[in-house]
Amino acid sequence: MDRIHITGGTPLNGTIPISGAKNAALPLMIASLLTGETLELINVPRLADIAALTRILGNHGVDHMVVGKRPGQTAETGQTVRLTASNVIDTTAPYELVSTMRASFWVIAPLLARFGEAKVSLPGGCAIGTRPVNLLIMALEKLGAEIEIDGGYVVAKTKNGLRGAEITFPSVTVGGTHVALMAAALAYGTTVIDNAAREPEVVDLAECLIKMGARIEGAGTSRIVVEGVARLGGTRHEVLPDRIETGTYAMAVAMTGGDVSLVNTRTELLASALDVLASTGTEITALPDGIRVRRNGGGISPADVTTDPFPGFPTDLQAQFMALMTLAKGQSRIRETIFENRFMHVQELARLGARIRLDGDLAVVEGVERLKGAPVMATDLRASVSLVIGALAAEGETQINRVYHLDRGFEALEAKLGRCGARIERVRA
Numbered sequence: 001m002d003r004i005h006i007t008g009g010t011p012l013n014g015t016i017p018i019s020g021a022k023n024a025a026l027p028l029m030i031a032s033l034l035t036g037e038t039l040e041l042i043n044v045p046r047l048a049d050i051a052a053l054t055r056i057l058g059n060h061g062v063d064h065m066v067v068g069k070r071p072g073q074t075a076e077t078g079q080t081v082r083l084t085a086s087n088v089i090d091t092t093a094p095y096e097l098v099s100t101m102r103a104s105f106w107v108i109a110p111l112l113a114r115f116g117e118a119k120v121s122l123p124g125g126c127a128i129g130t131r132p133v134n135l136l137i138m139a140l141e142k143l144g145a146e147i148e149i150d151g152g153y154v155v156a157k158t159k160n161g162l163r164g165a166e167i168t169f170p171s172v173t174v175g176g177t178h179v180a181l182m183a184a185a186l187a188y189g190t191t192v193i194d195n196a197a198r199e200p201e202v203v204d205l206a207e208c209l210i211k212m213g214a215r216i217e218g219a220g221t222s223r224i225v226v227e228g229v230a231r232l233g234g235t236r237h238e239v240l241p242d243r244i245e246t247g248t249y250a251m252a253v254a255m256t257g258g259d260v261s262l263v264n265t266r267t268e269l270l271a272s273a274l275d276v277l278a279s280t281g282t283e284i285t286a287l288p289d290g291i292r293v294r295r296n297g298g299g300i301s302p303a304d305v306t307t308d309p310f311p312g313f314p315t316d317l318q319a320q321f322m323a324l325m326t327l328a329k330g331q332s333r334i335r336e337t338i339f340e341n342r343f344m345h346v347q348e349l350a351r352l353g354a355r356i357r358l359d360g361d362l363a364v365v366e367g368v369e370r371l372k373g374a375p376v377m378a379t380d381l382r383a384s385v386s387l388v389i390g391a392l393a394a395e396g397e398t399q400i401n402r403v404y405h406l407d408r409g410f411e412a413l414e415a416k417l418g419r420c421g422a423r424i425e426r427v428r429a
């Protein structure tokens, strides 16, 4: 298995281009199943999760084409991908494919809405909690689907098509909102989704669906209204920038010090995280095409955060923020309210010398003077990158094992950091 070696202690200086968002590209690709016409997606990141979903869509019969590179494009420039689901041959998504990635479960919605049936394995994904799909099933049942669980598969059917309904989520779910949106887009009549997720990735999906002919109002608020249409068509859509990748590199600079421009991204995608970063003594300035992040000399001030659905502090940045707080001048308190088991990075950060105490959903971090390199193990996607951040700031060498987690969500990580002065290399097994 590949490993990453990092020799820490060098500030980061330069420019990092931000990729298209994994968590937007995945539902957008899945939306291709809603139409027989071609969906062209621009700025799709090159990631293991995208490749995994491409295999799943291929298994359904979706035609996948990567449009040729244009002059000026580099390995880190997102790809343009054309997906055409004109000849869907199979409405089953098998265990072997779905178990590697949670978002793949969402194919159930377009398959059911367009073909009246779907059989999808219960999902896998990052080991950060139990992650049930009861709310996704509830939404589909409200729309009239008959659902049973059989041999680890969710089998969904509808005799006369889905029908618009009132769907009220008891708690905010991003995947549930994606599924409800896609299914309602092709249902008869009006669907109201209450307590909908307001994440920018939900808005991106809704905007693409609208271009495909869907009638959706209110995406980005907690009440979305969908008027079902009989059919959807193809379109061209650019995937929005990855706010989690943006926040991750911002935290890396906050920790190592230096001056980095994060380009092809937008401040409003992560306002709450940038406010918290500013309160730690990091200078954040908006650029026309991104964000400039600077910390020169001054120490890192401690700050408390609680993860929350958008526009709150994202759970997908909690591990990275914890890495930063390990070097703060004092105590910080980090509460994780979204996933019950998202503290796997704590014991690995401790190997670098961090002092963190866990108490239920609360992590209390006592800042230390310095971290020291050590061998560590990547456990899930965001935990892995928190170790990269810690290692960049630690003295000496850190070896990160099991880096396949990183490849799920960070495009060209070593190249992007390396060009800013980080001493980072991948050792291939």
Ligand SMILES: CC(=O)N[C@H]1[C@@H](OP(=O)(O)OP(=O)(O)OC[C@H]2O[C@@H](n3ccc(=O)[nH]c3=O)[C@H](O)[C@@H]2O)O[C@H](CO)[C@@H](O)[C@@H]1O
Binding pocket: 023, 024, 026, 102, 103, 129, 130, 131, 132, 133, 134, 135, 136, 137, 171, 172, 173, 174, 175, 176, 315, 316, 338, 339, 340
């Ligand atoms: C591919 C993708 O976009 N993944 C993101 C998505 O995951 P995902 O869509 O899986 O996360 P959800 O928003 O659905 O989960 C939020 C909470 O609701 C619970 N829940 C969810 C569904 C359900 O049927 N029942 C239930 O109890 C979950 O266990 C969790 O505790 O949003 C999460 C929260 O912002 C992010 O961390 C993930 O990176």
Ligand SMILES: C=C(OP(=O)(O)O)C(=O)O
Binding pocket: 023, 101, 102, 103, 125, 126, 128, 316, 381, 382, 409
């Ligand atoms: C948890 C994540 O992904 P997934 O929902 O696919 O497990 C993530 O992107 O941080």
